[in-house]
Amino acid sequence: MKKYVLVLLLFMYALNASSQTGTITGKVTDAKTGEALSFVSVFLANATRGTQTDTTGRFTLSAIKAGQYELVVSMIGYNTFSKQVTVNGDKQEFQVVLDQKNIQLREIRVGPDPNWLRNYEAFKASFLGNSPNAAQCKILNPRSVQVSFENRLLEAYSDEFIVIENKALGYSLKYLLNEFRRDYTTGMIYYEGRVLFEDLPGSKAEKKRWQKNRQDAYYGSAMHFLRTLKQNSSEDEGFAIRRLVRKPNPERPPDSLIKAKLRTFGMLSPAADGDSARAWSAKSGLPRIMQFLEKQPVRSAEVARITDKPGTFALTFNDYLYITYDRKKVPAHNPTPYPLDVAETRPVSIVHLTEPYAFFDANGIVINPRSLIYEGVWTEFVAEMLPNDYEPEPSD
Structure with missing residues (x-):
């Protein structure tokens, strides 16, 4: 009986926590000089709470729904600060110290990259997707994306926010892309970064459509x-x-054996070993899994x-x-x-x-x-x- 009471209490705690909101405040300073930094971007990654520091380096994020978040502080020329925070309807204060970036020399391409547009279009399709919603998305600053393709690996990153206008869901996204990889050999896509969501301005009819589209995206997600x-x-x-x-399919031999057999029978006369070649060719078509x-x-x-x-x-x-x-x-x-x-x-x-x-x-x-x-x-x-x-x- 005690076990069930404990589970119920924890469950009620989670419900109460989810209905509360919290506040995060703080100050951002330069690590070397100790001076306050103004106009620094401060936001909760992948959420709708974001702001900038004022002229004294202070910031406030309010009305934060309870949950786990990543607090991100970002400014050009400085290393990005991030910290995992738990919001439970309370007020939290942070003193954030930013270190200036060490300038790392990158390989400079003389003249424009002739393959940039092709690589960028491949990145955009893999990043935004190919859904009806993706057709209503636009990257407003495409040149902020650094993209390359080599050995069937497409890679991209950004030193500044990629600004994305999503007219399907009614959001403006500021995406700080740390890493993007699409491996065309394995078919795997991986990307990682921090994004701030902001509501787009719109008419009453547009906001109603966005509300419906957001619900369609949410339910079943x-x-x-x-x-x-x-x-x-x-x-x-x-x-x-x-x-x-x-x-693994027990009926399908390893690829190395199938290839070896096909090479062997391919060198023999069709009249003598055509059935064997066809049999091994059929095995190559069996599912691996x-x-x-x-x-x-x-x-x-x-x-x-x-x-x-x-x-x-x-x-x-x-x-x-x-x-x-x-x-x-x-x-x-x-x-x-x-x-x-x-x-x-x-x-x-x-x-x-x-x-x-x-x-x-x-x-x-x-x-x-x-x-x-x-x-x-x-x-x-x-x-x-x-x-x-x-x-x-x-x-x-």
Whole structure:
């Protein structure tokens, strides 16, 4: 009985914390001179709270929804300061000291890069995505993106904010891109940075459309799913969870053996060994991985855990999770992976853990993002991003 009381108390604490707001104040100074720094960008990464320091170096971020955030302080010519903070309806004060950057010489290309535009267009498609929302996104300062392509690896970064206008969701994004990598050999895309969301000005009709589009982006998203997990309400909210098992196909020989056999039979006369060559060619077409879904649904409580840190939760499971959302149809721009023989009409996401636990906060934000790999509709691009402190509003 005591165990259930403890869980209930922790759960109530998380609900109370999520309904509170907090304030962060502070002062920013130069590490060498001790002088106050004015007009420094101060914001909570991936949220809607941002400001600049005044002429005395002071700043205030108010009305912050409870949760885990990264406080970022950035100014050209200085190393970026960042700190993980937990907001629980209180007021916190920080003294931030910025170090000037050591100027590192980079290789200078004499004359314009003839491949920049091609590489930039490839970056933009991989960064923003190819959805209807992406078609309404525009990077206002494209030359802020430093991009290169070599050995089938596309890389990019920015020393200043990339300013993105998202007219689908009604946000202006200021994205400080630390790293972007697209490996065309493996098909993997990884990017990491800090972004500040600001509402675009708009008419009443535009704001109503943005409200609807934001809700469409939210419902069925990873953020929505994780928020329902902490309340043990995933099934009630339209999510269905099943376990997906993936194993190497025992019928498919290793690639090295298949290639060796094909080379061998290719050198023989077709009349003598044509059947063998065709047989090994058929083996090369077999799938490398066999996968199947378990019939028994997985309950939220089987994969979600409460941690000893209030407001922080853990996701843990074996194999893969195959998650469908019953209240939407499959978007045409992001087709579903089909491990079943029957076509799936609902949006599907496949989740794989790279660490024993993925920790997330009350806002449904993963604290250790490298712990999860998404496939399917949760392969999120910037055009679909919502701020961490987003809450769906009731429709008129």
